[in-house]
Amino acid sequence: MKKLPPSRIRVVACRTLVVFSCAAAPSRAQSANAPSPGEPPAFREVVDETGRSVRIPQPVRRIVSLAPSLTETIYALGLDDRLVGDTDYCDYPPDAKKKTKVGGGIDPSLEVIASLHPDLVLATKSFNRLETTQSLDRLGISSYATDPHTVADIMSSVKTLAAVLGVPEAGASVAEEMHHRLDDLQQRIGSLPPKRVLFVVWTQPLISTGKDTFLADALRHAGAVSIIDSSQDWPQVNLEEVARLQPDFLVFAESHSGDASREMAKLATLPAWKIVRAVRNHRYAVTSDAVNRPAPRIVSAVEDLARQLHPKAFAEKSDDAKKASGKVNPAFHPMPFMLVSPGHAIHAHLSSAGGCACGR
Amino acid sequence: MRPLTFRKLVFECFFLLVILFFVVVVALKFGAVPVSLYALGRDLLRVLLGQTSQISSDYGLIIQNIRLPRIILGIIVGASLSVAGTSFQALLRNPLADPYVLGVSSGAALGAILSLIAEPHLALPPAFGALLTPLCAFLGAAVTITAVYFLGRRQGQIESNTLLLGGIITASFLSAVIVFLMSTVNSSNTRGMVFWLMGNLSTSFQKSIYWFLAGGFFIAAGVIYSTANDLNVLLAGEKEATHLGVDVRRVRFVVYMAASLLTGLAVSVSGAVGYVGLIVPHVMRMVFGSDHRTLLPTAALGGAIAVVVADTLARIVVAPNELPVGAVTAVVGAPLFIYLLRRRFA
Numbered sequence: 001m002k003k004l005p006p007s008r009i010r011v012v013a014c015r016t017l018v019v020f021s022c023a024a025a026p027s028r029a030q031s032a033n034a035p036s037p038g039e040p041p042a043f044r045e046v047v048d049e050t051g052r053s054v055r056i057p058q059p060v061r062r063i064v065s066l067a068p069s070l071t072e073t074i075y076a077l078g079l080d081d082r083l084v085g086d087t088d089y090c091d092y093p094p095d096a097k098k099k100t101k102v103g104g105g106i107d108p109s110l111e112v113i114a115s116l117h118p119d120l121v122l123a124t125k126s127f128n129r130l131e132t133t134q135s136l137d138r139l140g141i142s143s144y145a146t147d148p149h150t151v152a153d154i155m156s157s158v159k160t161l162a163a164v165l166g167v168p169e170a171g172a173s174v175a176e177e178m179h180h181r182l183d184d185l186q187q188r189i190g191s192l193p194p195k196r197v198l199f200v201v202w203t204q205p206l207i208s209t210g211k212d213t214f215l216a217d218a219l220r221h222a223g224a225v226s227i228i229d230s231s232q233d234w235p236q237v238n239l240e241e242v243a244r245l246q247p248d249f250l251v252f253a254e255s256h257s258g259d260a261s262r263e264m265a266k267l268a269t270l271p272a273w274k275i276v277r278a279v280r281n282h283r284y285a286v287t288s289d290a291v292n293r294p295a296p297r298i299v300s301a302v303e304d305l306a307r308q309l310h311p312k313a314f315a316e317k318s319d320d321a322k323k324a325s326g327k328v329n330p331a332f333h334p335m336p337f338m339l340v341s342p343g344h345a346i347h348a349h350l351s352s353a354g355g356c357a358c359g360r
Numbered sequence: 361m362r363p364l365t366f367r368k369l370v371f372e373c374f375f376l377l378v379i380l381f382f383v384v385v386v387a388l389k390f391g392a393v394p395v396s397l398y399a400l401g402r403d404l405l406r407v408l409l410g411q412t413s414q415i416s417s418d419y420g421l422i423i424q425n426i427r428l429p430r431i432i433l434g435i436i437v438g439a440s441l442s443v444a445g446t447s448f449q450a451l452l453r454n455p456l457a458d459p460y461v462l463g464v465s466s467g468a469a470l471g472a473i474l475s476l477i478a479e480p481h482l483a484l485p486p487a488f489g490a491l492l493t494p495l496c497a498f499l500g501a502a503v504t505i506t507a508v509y510f511l512g513r514r515q516g517q518i519e520s521n522t523l524l525l526g527g528i529i530t531a532s533f534l535s536a537v538i539v540f541l542m543s544t545v546n547s548s549n550t551r552g553m554v555f556w557l558m559g560n561l562s563t564s565f566q567k568s569i570y571w572f573l574a575g576g577f578f579i580a581a582g583v584i585y586s587t588a589n590d591l592n593v594l595l596a597g598e599k600e601a602t603h604l605g606v607d608v609r610r611v612r613f614v615v616y617m618a619a620s621l622l623t624g625l626a627v628s629v630s631g632a633v634g635y636v637g638l639i640v641p642h643v644m645r646m647v648f649g650s651d652h653r654t655l656l657p658t659a660a661l662g663g664a665i666a667v668v669v670a671d672t673l674a675r676i677v678v679a680p681n682e683l684p685v686g687a688v689t690a691v692v693g694a695p696l697f698i699y700l701l702r703r704r705f706a
Contacts, residue, residue, distance in 0.1 A: 107543065204493075205562045205684070230681055238392040239562065241680035243422050256480045265486035271429060272564030275421040 046164055049147040049157065050125055052133070056142050057119045059166050064118040067105055067127040070146070070161075071096045072295035074122075077162050077170045085116045092290070092297070110135055120144055122161070124294070126233075148294040150217040151302070155179060158296060178299045182221055185306055188313045189223040195309045197224045197285070198247040198278070203263060206237045214294050222305035223313075224251070243275050249309060250276075250284040253291045253301075260286040285309055369654050376661035380435075383665050387431050387672040388423060392680040395419050429570065434561050434671045434685075435664040436573045437630045438640075440622040442663025443581050445637025446644075446655055447619035450591040451612060452520045458638035459623040462508050462527030464501045466534035468627035471500020473538055473553050477545055490566065494628040501624030504530060509616065518612045559633035559686025561671045569629070576625045580618040581660060587611050588652040595650065633686045635693025636666050642700055 044056045064085040065071040071090040074083050085100040087108065100116060102108045105127040113121060113136070121136055125147040133143040144164060148154045155175040162171020199219060201207040209215045210230040219226055227245040228237055252260035264284050267273040274280055285308040291301035307314050388400055403420040407428070444459040451457075459465070475496035484492060508530050512523025538557070542550050590611045593601045601608050626633070640662045641655070648658050667685070670692065674683040 104543065204564070205560045205682075232681060235681040236562070236684070238675060238680050238682045239564070240392040240422050240426050243418060243426060244393045246418075259480055262480075262483075262486065262489065266489045269487045269490055269566060270564040271425045271567065275418070275425045 044164075046144070048144045049160075050130075050145045052145065054142055054144055056144065056164060060119045060164070062116065062118045062120075063165070064102060064113055064116055064121045065090065066102070066108055066122060066132070067124040068092065068096075069127070069293040069295040070122040070124060071099075072293060072297055073158055073161060074165075076158070076174050076296040077165065077167055079165060079167065079170075082165075084118060085113065108132060110139065114139055114141065120165075122146070124148075126294075146294070148214055149212060150214055151182070151221055151298065152217075154214060154294045154296075154298060157294070174296050178296055181299050181303065185221065185223075185303055189306055189310045192223060192310055192313060194220070194223050194225040195248045196227050196245070197249045197251045197309070198228065198242055199226055199251045199253075200263075201234060203267060206239055206242070207234055208237050209233070210235055214298075215291060218291055218298055218302050219251070219305070222302045223310050224249070224305065239272050239276075243272075246276065247278050248283065250278050251305065252284060252286050253289055254286055255289045260284060369657070372648055372654055373657055373661060376658055376665065380661055380665050380668070383668050383672075384431055384435075387434075387668050388427055390672060390676050391422075391427055392675065392682075393419060393422055395423060426564070429564065430561055430671065431668055432570055433563075433565075433573075433629060434668040436570075436577055437561065437626045437633060438636055438663035438665070438667030439581070439660040440577050440626040440663075441633060441637040441667070442640040442644075442659040443584060443656060444619040444622040444626070445663075446641040446652070446659045447584050447591070447615050447622075448637075449641055450594060450652065451615050451619070452524055453595070454520070454524065455642070456638070457524070458635075459619070459626070460531070460632060460634070460637070461524065462620070463504050463531030463534060464620055464623040465627045465632040466531045466538065467504025468497040468501040468624060469557055469632065470534050470538055470541075471503075472497040472628070472631075473541055474500070476553060477541065487566070491569075494565070494569070497628035498624050501620070501627055504534065505617070505620040505624065517609060518616065523616075557631060558684035559631040559689070560684050561630050561633075561667075561674075562682065563629065565629065573625055573629065577622065580621045580625075581656070583618040584615055584622075585653075585656050587615055588656055591615070591652040592650075631684075631686060633667065633670075633689055635689045635697070636663050636670075639693050639697050639700070640666050642697075646700070 042058055044058050045053060046056060047053050061082055062084045063074060063079065063082050065074055065083060066087055068087065068090045071083065071086045072092055074080060075093050075096065080095065083096075083099055085102045086096055087105050088101050088103060089105065090096045090099070100112070102112045102116070106129060108128075110132075118141060121133075121141055121143040123133055123143055123145040125145055128145070133145060136143045144161070146157045146161065148157045155178050158178075159168070159171040159175045162168055162174070197219060199209045199215065201209060208228045208230075209226065210228070210233045211226065212231060213233050216226050227242070227247045228235065230237070250264070252263065254260045264279065264282060267279050268282070278284065285305055287301045287305050287308075290297040291305070385400075388404070389395060389397060399417070399419060400423065403423050406420075407424055441459050445457070448457040448459060448461060449455060452461075472493050475493045479489065479492060482492075508523065508527045509518070511526030511530065512518050514522055542553055590601070590606045593604050593606050594608070594611065598608055623637075641659050644655055644659045644662050648654050666689070670688040671685045674685040674688045677683060677688075
């Protein structure tokens with residue numbers, strides 16, 4: 001038999017898929033139109049956060065995630081056994097690394113996604129491209145996209161997503177847990193004046209974060225305010241402006257531990273950076289990569305930052321903290337999220353990061 | 361050859377120096393942080409008199425530690441690129457040649473990006489950590505220069521067309537490697553790399569680097585200037601030059617190496633700032649004529665002016681944010697080049 005060139009195979013595969021989905025669609029649509037009593041409809045029509053209306057097969061048994069934040073959310077909702085594929089960048093919880101990889105967020109392999117036969121592909125606007133979801137549409141694969149811009153958005157996004165995936169209770173309890181912890185934090189540091197910080201995405205050239213990002217909002221929750229007031233999401237900032245505004249702290253999100261302290265030592269040798277007092281005095285805070293991801297774990301990153309920026313608020317009330325954590329954990333433990341990301345791991349991270357903060 | 365009157369050279373250079381001076385004053389005055397002319401003059405006087413310890417205000421420190429070093433960097437980068445462009449245009453006898461045509465910038469960018477990928481895994485002393493990227497960029501440029509040189513040789517001699525084609529292919533190959541690397545590394549790091557590729561003068565260096573750059577510029581530009589007469593003769597053609605007693609092989613080698621060195625120095629501290637090395641030599645040739653004895657120094661000053669102006673725009677157009685200076689030079693440079701092209705043939 002003559003071997004088909006790869007492009008032909010792809011065309012054939014696509015056609016088969018299209019035919020398959022066309023054949024499948026009417027029967028499902030009928031059942032959606034006239035659901036027999038007591039039986040849930042086979043399709044659900046929802047509008048996702050980017051305003052696209054999406055038909056989602058019910059129940060969702062096979063999920064592909066196209067962003068690390070969505071992978072984390074799925075684990076937090078306890079749906080990791082339904083996650084059949086994720087991206088190369090999905091590294092948390094560690095178990096996510098073992099899932100089938102569909103490539104990067106910008107350029108996932110449609111072939112691999114199709115071969116996983118997902119009921120639903122999850123995407124997020126800031127990490128993925130619209131073209132990917134359009135291509136998936138043409139292949140008859142449903143996709144749902146999120147687009148959170150604040151921490152509150154992340155919570156409501158988790159809830160909506162959980163409802164779409166058929167586990168509204170898990171979504172509600174994850175969101176409530178996030179809410180609870182943020183409220184708790186607010187009680188400790190809400191009355192304190194916010195620290196003025198420079199969030200550092202990149203140092204040379206200096207790139208920071210704009211005011212409309214969930215990152216800037218996360219800083220606000222951590223008792224900090226970014227000195228950068230830009231409507232661009234990732235502005236390149238003039239160092240003069242930083243020298244004029246003199247932030248109290250520099251804030252780094254590091255993917256390798258030790259990056260931030262090395263970076264600070266480096267900056268302290270440069271004439272232009274030396275005139276920023278926070279650099280001269282080694283005042284900086286470090287958080288994990290979680291702060292870059294619009295997922296439930298961002299709350300841990302926020303708490304982590306708050307601890308470093310307002311150490312006194314935590315030192316004075318350490319007894320209360322024990323009580324509070326004792327109060328929090330029982331409600332939190334039954335949830336699968338805690339099983340895959342045990343509390344002690346988070347606390348170990350907290351104490352290590354807190355230890356190197358501020359250099360004092 | 362028309363005799364060069366010393367007075368003409370001095371007059372032209374003085375004229376450009378005056379423009380450069382005003383451009384520098386304007387560049388010092390304007391920025392994200394407003395500074396009064398009086399405070400500016402007072403602080404500059406102190407810098408010149410070496411009384412830097414008396415500068416205490418934040419504004420003075422901003423001028424001294426951020427704005428002035430950046431302007432000096434712009435002057436060196438602009439002058440280097442422009443002299444390199446002039447040299448390559450003469451050497452390759454091709455009006456489209458610019459400092460990047462032979463792939464030097466891609467080599468430097470690859471070196472820089474490799475260093476950015478490797479840096480977190482190396483435990484370097486902080487003072488050296490800040491130097492790693494420019495150093496690797498320069499190494500990348502040097503390796504590319506050598507490779508292209510050997511690609512451009514036929515029967516032991518450099519041939520313009522072979523060199524040009526070899527350089528272009530090397531550049532596109534290296535760009536492909538960069539794209540490959542950037543699409544495989546962790547996405548959070550690519551943002552800084554992209555900005556690096558677009559050309560940027562916002563990087564701060566230790567003081568010694570500026571001396572090193574200035575020294576490198578004067579040595580390489582001096583070497584090129586010593587061949588100015590030979591470059592003039594080369595314009596008439598290689599055979600003619602040989603007949604007139606020019607050692608074409610030696611001139612080619614020397615100018616190629618010196619111009620590449622200039623490009624490497626500029627790229628290693630600023631990324632690829634486009635169009636300066638292409639357009640400034642053309643403008644200077646139109647204004648002051650194509651005698652390399654005047655063209656080389658005027659091009660150096662013109663390049664410095666162009667880059668300082670472009671960087672000032674990059675700093676103030678969207679202040680307090682900024683643009684990569686390469687974006688400014690490209691947006692202004694491309695239409696300007698088309699205008700010059702149409703005017704020449706009109």
